[in-house]
Amino acid sequence: MKNYREDIDKLFEYYDKYLQGKDKALRLTLITFLSRGHLLIEDVPGLGKTTLALAIAKSMGLSFGRIQCTNDLLPTDITGLSIFNKDKRSFEFRKGPIFNNIVLVDEINRATPKTQSALLESMGEKQVTVEGRTYNLPKPFFVIATQNPSEQHGTFPLPESQLDRFLMKISIGYPSRKRELEILKGGSSRGEINKSEPVLSSESVLNLINFIKNNVKVDDKIYEYLLEIANITRESSEFLIGLSTRAMLSILNAAKVSAFVNNRTYVIPEDISNYCRYTVSHRVIFRRQLPEDEKTDMLKSLLDSIRLPV
Structure with a gap:
């Protein structure tokens, strides 16, 4: 039998290499991901939320998409829409950023309730319905949403039905003085992460998730x-x-x-x-x-x- 514990060790070794000082947040994020849940991060800007989400995707060879929420963001900006192809004389569905394995929804509470609701089906059912047609999302599928503490009671606060779809709500917090000094001297690790090779394949990740679920x-x-x-x-x-x-x-x-x-x-x-x-x-x-x-x-x-x- 495959030693799935080794897969966990490989992931933590990868994160230790590129994301020092975020041990707690990484552990909580990985547990949420392997639990087939979704994560809400409430923190001030500039503490590495995007880098964390990117590292999760890169470590497992998964696709990554980012949605920047604004008050004029439309549901179709998330899900995609049908566009008429003149050559084929028919409509073609163009997938939105939700059709990725790891999706970072930045400042989710800046989006209107109508746009927020576009995430409900995808987070709960792992599918999207557009113009009466249902499309399955890739597996695994994981949403990391962020909101700033100052926006907690902002223009469009998250309703209870949306909050209930997040398994965990966490914060990353400021790095230690030592780690922040290293960042100042060496810069962000995002470039290194982009160039890095995955330590697990998407198939291995799915097998790991199913093994934990069933054993x-x-x-x-x-x-x-x-x-x-x-x-x-x-x-x-x-x-x-x-x-x-x-x-x-x-x-x-x-x-x-x-x-x-x-x-x-x-x-x-x-x-x-x-x-x-x-x-x-x-x-x-x-x-x-x-x-x-x-x-x-x-x-x-x-x-x-x-x-x-x-």
Whole structure:
């Protein structure tokens, strides 16, 4: 049997070479990708979000597309549209940037709700419907969307249905002083990444994703633990809306990947609880407006009240 653990090691070696100082963000991004989910990054501009997305694509030989959101961006600018070919005297569908394996949607909350909705089907169903015809998206398919903290309550905030399609919401944060000095002296690593060779093929990536999905075991006690987390968000007076069933399924997928990345073929409670600040806070609605740190503390307090399965 192929040693899929070696594939994980190859990926981390690649990221260590080109993206030093982003270990945590890379780990969370890779877990989200291998979980077949999507990622929302909320951070200030200029901290390497595009470079991170490009590195994920290049390391696996996957196609990369970028969508810069503005308030005049149209849904067809994302999905594509049919154009009349005079020579063939017929309409031809021209694919938009959504037809890539890795798609970076930059400043997603600057797009109008109508344009944001063009992403809902692609993120949820891995397909796009244009003019009554459905087109399958390439496999694997992964959306990394960004928004600036200053735009969190911007012109077009993301609705709950859109937020629920992101498995994790993270931030990259500023690099350490040492790493920032290296960047100042050596410049961005984006050029090196563009020239780099993939360490995995797209076929190997799909095999790795399917292996984790089908071979990492989940005990009944883990299912009960996840149900307890969902119930506490649904029943606590601190929340207006709790976790959806879709959220629970994606959190479970992330737990499987976390287990495998940590050299296990079985899920433990920490594979769920260690990531709750990234998988839960954006998918529930609190009764009160709270800073992100207070949301995290509240979630941690609620999780601590749940008895861990033995």
